[in-house]
Amino acid sequence: MxxxxxxxxxxxxxxxxxxxxxxxxxxxxxxxxxxxxxxxxxxxxxxxxxxxxxxxxxxxxxxxxxxxxxxxxxxxxTKETPGSSADYDLLMHVVSEPSRGFATLVDALPGLCGAEWSVAVSGGSVWHASVAAPPEMELPDAPLRAISLDGKEHRLMLLPVLAAGLHVIVARAEGPVFHRAEVERAARIVDVVARLAAQPDHLSASAD
Missing domain, CATH: 3.30.70.260 (ACT domain)
Structure with missing residues (x-):
């Protein structure tokens, strides 16, 4: 195990x-x-x-x-794969298909963060959810900065994507509250994905 x-x-x-x-x-x-x-x-x-x-x-x-x-x-x-380069793999997928950048990010974050599920929220509703996300949940308000919370049923990490009008929620039911080092790492990954996803034309031209 x-x-x-x-x-x-x-x-x-x-x-x-x-x-x-x-x-x-x-x-x-x-x-x-x-x-x-x-x-x-x-x-x-x-x-x-x-x-x-x-x-x-x-x-x-x-x-x-x-x-x-x-x-x-x-x-x-946990389902993480020790010794792998999951964060680099995520970024390579975003580079190859930037139009799906945020969906790819949401799908990958649980594995990167030792979590169970994640969702991207836009306008107060779920825009994209990872496989294990519950069908219904209480959605916290968008934060101004990346933070961790000890929710009623899950430990939560909230990651704003201000340029896209989104915020990402990462959750796990067991274990401690997300450590600030985990939050900072996830926030950096989100920032890189946001920058890549905002430049699909440039990236496509570079690939050609």
């Missing part, structure tokens, strides 16, 4: 190795580590791991909580 773990640990030599050893002792295989934050003597890291056999996120969290000095901030199932 593929899981993502958000771990707060002491930012000192050997801290990361301590977590890695504990995961190994539990039979988990670490596929990727992403450093989200290093402040005030602590680090927040995301581990993407394969766990042997079926395991509930709550069970994995309980088994990891015994590591001294370590706080488990979230455990959730």
């Amino acid at each position: 593929l899981l993502r773990l958000r771990v707060s640990l002491p930012d000192r030599p050997g801290g990361l190795g301590q977590v890695a050893r504990a995961l190994g002792a539990l039979g988990a295989d670490i596929l990727q580590v992403t450093v989200l934050e290093r402040e005030a003597g602590r680090a927040i890291d995301d581990f993407t791991v394969t766990w042997p056999g079926p395991v509930a996120p709550a069970e994995a969290r309980e088994r990891l909580s015994s590591i001294p000095g370590v706080r488990i901030e979230g455990v959730w199932a």
